[in-house]
Amino acid sequence: MRVEIVQKQDQRSGKLTSGTVKRILTSSHAHPHGIKVELDSGKIGRVQKIS
Numbered sequence: 001m002r003v004e005i006v007q008k009q010d011q012r013s014g015k016l017t018s019g020t021v022k023r024i025l026t027s028s029h030a031h032p033h034g035i036k037v038e039l040d041s042g043k044i045g046r047v048q049k050i051s
Contacts, residue, residue, distance in 0.1 A: 005045030
């Protein structure tokens with residue numbers, strides 16, 4: 001699935017990084033700040049948009 005995430009260091013600026021989900025890191029089905037995922041590139045962040 002293609003998504004856009006915000007990484008921890010980009011939270012203040014709101015810069016989004018796009019990629020394909022490799023695995024889902026959040027154990028609950030919902031989270032107020034977004035589900036945390038790891039992209040194929042190895043980057044980790046919270047989902048902001050689903051492409």
